[in-house]
Amino acid sequence: MTDHPRHVPMLDILRYAQGASRVDVVLDGFVNYHFVTTPPASSVAPKLMLEAGINPAAMVGGPDGQRRPVISLRSSPWKAGHASNPWHDEFDLDHGHVRYYGDHKPTTVGLPGATVGNRALLDAWALHAATDPRRRRQAPPLLLYRSVTVRRNGRNLVKGHIEFCGVAVIERLEHVVQRDPETGRSFPNLVLDLAVIDLADTGDALDLRWIDDRRDPSLDCVQADRHAPDAWSRWVRDGRSAIPRVRRRVVSSRVRSAEDQLPPAGSVAEDLLDRLYRYFDGRKHAFEMLAARVSAQILGGSGGRYHAGWLTRPGGDGGVDFVGRLDVGTPANNTPLVVLGQAKCIRPSSSISPDQVARVVARLRRGWLGVFVTTGIFSRQAQIEVIDDQYPLVLVDGRTLAEQVLRMVAADHDGDLGALLDSVLTDYDLAVTYRRPDEILLA
Structure with a gap:
C-alpha cells in the first residue's frame, strides 16, 4: 500500500x-x-x-x-x-x-x-x-x-x-x-x-x-x-x-530521461550543442548534412560498413532527409540495408513527438533501417513506442549528437568546429539530389 x-x-x-x-x-x-x-x-x-x-x-x-x-x-x-x-x-x-x-x-x-x-x-x-x-x-x-x-x-x-x-x-x-x-x-x-x-x-x-x-x-x-x-x-x-x-506501459530501462539526453550543464558538449543549434537555426536544411555524417559515424562504428548516399531535396521529403547504406557481414558475405534518415534542428530543450517519429517509420520497408538525429530530445512516449513496437529506428538525441561532433572535430579538423561547419555547408549543395531510396543498393 x-x-x-x-x-x-x-x-x-x-x-x-x-x-x-x-x-x-x-x-x-x-x-x-x-x-x-x-x-x-x-x-x-x-x-x-x-x-x-x-x-x-x-x-x-x-x-x-x-x-x-x-x-x-x-x-x-x-x-x-x-x-x-x-x-x-x-x-x-x-x-x-x-x-x-x-x-x-x-x-x-x-x-x-x-x-x-x-x-x-x-x-x-x-x-x-x-x-x-x-x-x-x-x-x-x-x-x-x-x-x-x-x-x-x-x-x-x-x-x-x-x-x-x-x-x-x-x-x-x-x-x-x-x-x-x-x-x-x-x-x-x-x-x-x-x-x-x-x-x-x-x-x-x-x-x-x-x-x-x-x-x-x-x-x-x-x-x-x-x-x-x-x-x-x-x-x-x-x-x-x-x-x-x-495506456499503461511499464517503461523499459532503455527509455532515457530528458536530463540523460542533454549534455551535462556547464560542459564543453553543452556549449557545442548550443552553438550547433544557433548555427543551423537559420539554415536547417544544411543540418541534414551534419546529421548524415553523424549517422555514418555511429552506424559505421557498429561493425558494419556504411556508405554515404545523398540528401533529399528540401520540401516534400515525406519524412526522409538523407539516404545511406549499411553493409552487414564480411565483404564476401553481407547484406545491404537501406538507411533512411531524418534530421530536426530544434531548441535543445524541445522534444520530438511520437507523430514525428511515426513519419520516418512509415517510410521504412522490410529490411530497412531508420535514423532520427536532433539537437533536442525525444519525448518519453516517442521512445516507448519505438521500443515496444520494435521499430528499426536509431534515435540520436542532443547529447549523443554533441559527443559525436566533438569526436569528428578532434579527429578530422584539429579541434576547429568552424572548419567542420564550413565543410558541411560546402558539401551540402553537392549532396542534394532526387533519387529513390532503393537506388542506394546499386551504388
Missing part, C-alpha cells in the same frame, strides 16, 4: 472475504478489500462485491441523470477450463492490455446480453465508444482484479485473495462463439479488449475517493471525476484517439 490507506497500488494483493468487516484495515496480514472500497462517510453504502466475474455497481441518480459508478471485473485463473469458466482471460499489464470474456455460459438461455454481467458490459460499451465527451463522462470505469494463490500457515490458498490490476476502458467489444471443453457444446459470448490506463500521476495507484464520488448521488458527473486519474480525464476529453497516449 501507499502512504494513503485508500490508494491501492497496481498489483497489490488484497484480502477478499464476503462477510468481512469494513472497519478493519488489515485482514489476515493483507489489506482488507472491503475497507478500501467503502466510503468513510457512508458505512451503510452497499458493498462492492466480487462474487461474480462481472460485478456492476448499482445505478446512481445524480443531478445530471443516472450513471453506473463502476464495474468490477474479477478473473479467476484457477477456474479457467472448468464448466463454470471455460475460457482464459489474458492479462498483459506491462503493455496495458487485457482480453476479458463475458459471463455467458453453455447453459445460459438467450443471446449474450441475457446475463446481468454481459448486459452491464453492453451498456458500458455504448458509453465507452461514444463520440460525445459528455456521454463518455457517464461511462463506468472498469476496475480489474485477478484471483491469486497465497501461502499462509503452510497451506496454499486459492480463494479469498485478489490482485488489483488497474482501471480500464473498453477498447473493443466482439460477439464470439466459444466451445465448452467438457461438453463440446458451442455457445455465444462477448469478448472485450480492455485498455488499462496509466496511473502514474498517483504513483501507479488508484485513489478510491474517485469511486466514492461516483457513488455519491449529490455529485454530478463532472464533480464526481475530481479525483479521477489524469489518464481517465484525457480519455473522457479526447476519446478513442487518446488510448495510445493513456
Whole structure:
C-alpha cells in the first residue's frame, strides 16, 4: 500500500472475504478489500462485491441523470477450463492490455446480453465508444482484479485473495462463439479488449475517493471525476484517439530521461550543442548534412560498413532527409540495408513527438533501417513506442549528437568546429539530389 490507506497500488494483493468487516484495515496480514472500497462517510453504502466475474455497481441518480459508478471485473485463473469458466482471460499489464470474456455460459438461455454481467458490459460499451465527451463522462470505469494463490500457515490458498490490476476502458467489444471443453457444446459470448490506463500521476495507484464520488448521488458527473486519474480525464476529453497516449506501459530501462539526453550543464558538449543549434537555426536544411555524417559515424562504428548516399531535396521529403547504406557481414558475405534518415534542428530543450517519429517509420520497408538525429530530445512516449513496437529506428538525441561532433572535430579538423561547419555547408549543395531510396543498393 501507499502512504494513503485508500490508494491501492497496481498489483497489490488484497484480502477478499464476503462477510468481512469494513472497519478493519488489515485482514489476515493483507489489506482488507472491503475497507478500501467503502466510503468513510457512508458505512451503510452497499458493498462492492466480487462474487461474480462481472460485478456492476448499482445505478446512481445524480443531478445530471443516472450513471453506473463502476464495474468490477474479477478473473479467476484457477477456474479457467472448468464448466463454470471455460475460457482464459489474458492479462498483459506491462503493455496495458487485457482480453476479458463475458459471463455467458453453455447453459445460459438467450443471446449474450441475457446475463446481468454481459448486459452491464453492453451498456458500458455504448458509453465507452461514444463520440460525445459528455456521454463518455457517464461511462463506468472498469476496475480489474485477478484471483491469486497465497501461502499462509503452510497451506496454499486459492480463494479469498485478489490482485488489483488497474482501471480500464473498453477498447473493443466482439460477439464470439466459444466451445465448452467438457461438453463440446458451442455457445455465444462477448469478448472485450480492455485498455488499462496509466496511473502514474498517483504513483501507479488508484485513489478510491474517485469511486466514492461516483457513488455519491449529490455529485454530478463532472464533480464526481475530481479525483479521477489524469489518464481517465484525457480519455473522457479526447476519446478513442487518446488510448495510445493513456495506456499503461511499464517503461523499459532503455527509455532515457530528458536530463540523460542533454549534455551535462556547464560542459564543453553543452556549449557545442548550443552553438550547433544557433548555427543551423537559420539554415536547417544544411543540418541534414551534419546529421548524415553523424549517422555514418555511429552506424559505421557498429561493425558494419556504411556508405554515404545523398540528401533529399528540401520540401516534400515525406519524412526522409538523407539516404545511406549499411553493409552487414564480411565483404564476401553481407547484406545491404537501406538507411533512411531524418534530421530536426530544434531548441535543445524541445522534444520530438511520437507523430514525428511515426513519419520516418512509415517510410521504412522490410529490411530497412531508420535514423532520427536532433539537437533536442525525444519525448518519453516517442521512445516507448519505438521500443515496444520494435521499430528499426536509431534515435540520436542532443547529447549523443554533441559527443559525436566533438569526436569528428578532434579527429578530422584539429579541434576547429568552424572548419567542420564550413565543410558541411560546402558539401551540402553537392549532396542534394532526387533519387529513390532503393537506388542506394546499386551504388
